[in-house]
Amino acid sequence: MGKTFIFGHKNPDxxxxxxxxxxxxxxxxxxxxxxxxxxxxxxxxxxYVLHYAKQEAPRLIEKVEExxxxxxxxxxxxxxxxxxxxxxxxxxxxxxxHRIANFETADPLLFRAEPVGCTATILNKMFxxxxxxxxxxNALLLLSAIVSxxxxxxxxxxxxxxxxxxxxxxxxxEVNVEEYGLDxxxxxxxxxxxxxxxxxxxxxxxxxxxxxxxxxxxxxAVDIAEIYKKQAEFETEMKQMIETKGLDLFLLVxxxxxxSNSEVLALGKASKNVEDAFQVNLAANRALLEGVVSRKKQIxxxxxxxxx
Amino acid sequence: MGKTFIFGHKNPDxxxxxxxxxxxxxxxxxxxxxxxxxxxxxxxxxxYVLHYAKQEAPRLIEKVEExxxxxxxxxxxxxxxxxxxxxxxxxxxxxxxHRIANFETADPLLFRAEPVGCTATILNKMFxxxxxxxxxxNALLLLSAIVSxxxxxxxxxxxxxxxxxxxxxxxxxEVNVEEYGLDxxxxxxxxxxxxxxxxxxxxxxxxxxxxxxxxxxxxxAVDIAEIYKKQAEFETEMKQMIETKGLDLFLLVxxxxxxSNSEVLALGKASKNVEDAFQVNLAANRALLEGVVSRKKQIxxxxxxxxx
Numbered sequence: 303m304g305k306t307f308i309f310g311h312k313n314p315d316x317x318x319x320x321x322x323x324x325x326x327x328x329x330x331x332x333x334x335x336x337x338x339x340x341x342x343x344x345x346x347x348x349x350y351v352l353h354y355a356k357q358e359a360p361r362l363i364e365k366v367e368e369x370x371x372x373x374x375x376x377x378x379x380x381x382x383x384x385x386x387x388x389x390x391x392x393x394x395x396x397x398x399x400h401r402i403a404n405f406e407t408a409d410p411l412l413f414r415a416e417p418v419g420c421t422a423t424i425l426n427k428m429f430x431x432x433x434x435x436x437x438x439x440n441a442l443l444l445l446s447a448i449v450s451x452x453x454x455x456x457x458x459x460x461x462x463x464x465x466x467x468x469x470x471x472x473x474x475x476e477v478n479v480e481e482y483g484l485d486x487x488x489x490x491x492x493x494x495x496x497x498x499x500x501x502x503x504x505x506x507x508x509x510x511x512x513x514x515x516x517x518x519x520x521x522x523a524v525d526i527a528e529i530y531k532k533q534a535e536f537e538t539e540m541k542q543m544i545e546t547k548g549l550d551l552f553l554l555v556x557x558x559x560x561x562s563n564s565e566v567l568a569l570g571k572a573s574k575n576v577e578d579a580f581q582v583n584l585a586a587n588r589a590l591l592e593g594v595v596s597r598k599k600q601i602x603x604x605x606x607x608x609x610x
Numbered sequence: 611m612g613k614t615f616i617f618g619h620k621n622p623d624x625x626x627x628x629x630x631x632x633x634x635x636x637x638x639x640x641x642x643x644x645x646x647x648x649x650x651x652x653x654x655x656x657x658y659v660l661h662y663a664k665q666e667a668p669r670l671i672e673k674v675e676e677x678x679x680x681x682x683x684x685x686x687x688x689x690x691x692x693x694x695x696x697x698x699x700x701x702x703x704x705x706x707x708h709r710i711a712n713f714e715t716a717d718p719l720l721f722r723a724e725p726v727g728c729t730a731t732i733l734n735k736m737f738x739x740x741x742x743x744x745x746x747x748n749a750l751l752l753l754s755a756i757v758s759x760x761x762x763x764x765x766x767x768x769x770x771x772x773x774x775x776x777x778x779x780x781x782x783x784e785v786n787v788e789e790y791g792l793d794x795x796x797x798x799x800x801x802x803x804x805x806x807x808x809x810x811x812x813x814x815x816x817x818x819x820x821x822x823x824x825x826x827x828x829x830x831a832v833d834i835a836e837i838y839k840k841q842a843e844f845e846t847e848m849k850q851m852i853e854t855k856g857l858d859l860f861l862l863v864x865x866x867x868x869x870s871n872s873e874v875l876a877l878g879k880a881s882k883n884v885e886d887a888f889q890v891n892l893a894a895n896r897a898l899l900e901g902v903v904s905r906k907k908q909i910x911x912x913x914x915x916x917x918x
Contacts, residue, residue: 402721403714408914410709410906415721431739598718606716 304371306336306394307363309385310421311378313506314340316348316450316486320443321376321421322360325397328425329374331434336374339363341385345504347490347522351446354486355439366391377421379405379413382508397424400598404510419457419464422447426467441474449483450490453522456562459599487559491524498535502543502554509602512609514550514572517543520597521556526565529556530588533567537587540569551575553605557595564594575608612679614644614702615671617693618729619686621814622648624656624758624794628751629684629729630668633705636733637682639742644682647671649693653812655798655830659754662794663747674699685729687713687721690816705732708906712818727765727772730755734775749782757791758798761830764870767907795867799832806843810851810862817910820917822858822880825851828905829864834873837864838896841875845895848877859883861913865903872902883916 308326310318319340326338338360344352352359365387366373372392373385379396381388381404395412396405399421416424422444429436436444448468452460455468472479493501506519523529530536540552551572557564567588568576576582582589594600616634618626627648634646646668652660660667673695674681680700681693687704689696689712703720704713707729724732730752737744744752756776760768763776780787801809814827831837838844848860859880865872875896876884884890890897902908 399718401715401718402710405713406711407709408911410707410725411723412725413710413721413723415719417718417720603716 304335304369306334306372306374307339307366307370308336308374308376309339309341309360309363310376311383311507312341312385313504314342314348315345315377315505316351316490317421317447318377319344319348319360320351320447321397321425323357324422324425324440324443325374325376325428326360327437327440328429328432328434332432337361343500343504345490346492347450347486350486350489351443351450354482355442355446357439357443379403379415380509381405382510397421397428399424401602417461419460420448420451422451422471423461423464423467426471436471436474438475441471442477445471445475445477445479445482446486449479449486453557453559453562453595454480454483454487457596457599459596487522488524491522491559493521493523493529498532498539501529502536502539507597508547508549509606511606514609515548516551516553516572516605516609517547517549518553518555518597518601518605521554522559523556524558524560526556526558526563530565530567533586533588536567537569540567544570553601555591555594555597555601559595562593562595564591565589566591572609575605578608579604612643612677614642614680614682615647615674615678616644616682616684617647617649617668617671618684619691619815620649620693621812622650622656623653623685623813624659624798625729625755626685627652627656627668628659628755629705629733631665632730632733632748632751633682633684633736634668635745635748636737636740636742640740645669651808651812653798654800655758655794658794658797659751659758662790663750663754665747665751687711687723688817689713690818705729705736707732709910725769727768728756728759730759730779731769731772731775734779744779744782746783749779750785753779753783753785753787753790754794757787757794761865761867761870761903762788762791762795764867765904765907767904795830796832799830799867801829801831801837806840806847809837810844810847815905816855816857817914819914822917823856824859824861824880824913824917825855825857826861826863826905826909826913829862830867831864832866832868834864834866834871838873838875841894841896844875845877848875852878861909863899863902863905863909867903870901870903872899873897874899880917883913886916887912 308322322338326336329336340360372394374395376397398415502519509516551570554567555564616630630646634644637644648668680702682703684705706723810827817824859878862875
């Protein structure tokens, strides 16, 4: 059996990077020939985590090379969020916590999706099922993924299982979850060296909703107003991306990680759908969504229901 | 939380019926309000199993009624094999062992697919994970599903896990696997009271391959020649179904369960694909496929690769 690549989605977040690394470690312990790789640049939060854990970043790949026998997807399943040549490779496994869409295989596979807040929570269980001990470093990486995906347990996607897993992992990693978690999230909001293009792509995902193409980019911040000082520049870039990618909607979601709100900027011919989905009026293309922090649970679901 | 329906695919086989019943039992033990239902008539093999187990058949449904809150799919995921209004209902869980295709959800869910020979093998593990003891009746039902799907361990879809699970379950059920299994499979080949239409639909599944619609019906037999005495009648009916359903290919697979071969009858404008897929020549629309017994692993995969 040849090599297996393990990777998370494009524009990787902390869960996509850390779950790939940790699952590769688990598979290696079980004697598989695997390599964790990544499909994009690290964000500041993930850099903080890897630096803290003294862990190398996975290798960046453009596509799956021909000598790779098969792949394992973590933290995603939708093909448009995966590697460009995903349709040409054998998918051996998927470990994920998202909705299932735009995914298909020719053969049966191991597909494990659970409605929890983070892929890392599922991996924590898998170590136990396989009777493999979690190292201090792996515990820190999994914990970081949970803190990131659940915004330190404040996201509505967070389940009791995620909280319990994080507490266990924090014990093994010997860190104070609240302190470490807040430092980590804050590190992610340091956007000082990012260009507008980078800000719009670093946590962007494309979705098919009805027959429409929708791109949703999310930026975590401690001060929303600070981000929107650059609204005009964002709009110029977003319009260009709508043109290039043929999008019906580009939604930028700026999330206040302290107060758990988001202010969105919507452009494209389907921006009216945002008003319908959240019962708001866009003013200067923007609207505040009170209590909304989760793209998956609060934005994709509500927005998706307005497309047919 | 309202009621949850649990069901397998249309034209249900023994795995689809038994896994629905047994998973409903497990869920009830865990205090969920569930009902096992079925999407079609029982075949003779499943009737034999339920009679032996002194177990009522699940209720037949045409569609999921509006007061049902959500559904759990076992033994399938492709929407065209599921209940007609599957797109209008919330899918809470999928427990399956097939390829994934034509499936999508708006929300995250529990999706557990494993590349094993039978859904029942996964359920056997789930009882252990949940620390619930398997009753004698449930063990017999799960064992029957494994025997059916693996043709008493002779199908290439059969894994070591399936064999191990069947041995465990046979102990609990207190039956001799080989004797009980062969009796059960033979009961399934009693087709004396079936019309041509029933024979073609009792284990038929529709697949999308490339942009083509392919229907594959399978009949288990102890004497292939006996079945093909009615070839002319099969062809008349198959042509009509090709017309009505707009099929590109209708493939009838008659499988000799004793010698593990199949003889196929192929009609439709894509019947040439059958020759390419299996390196055979159709004579009078028929060809013998040596060693082929599994629709999933030997037919769908090879045939699928010839459609683009």
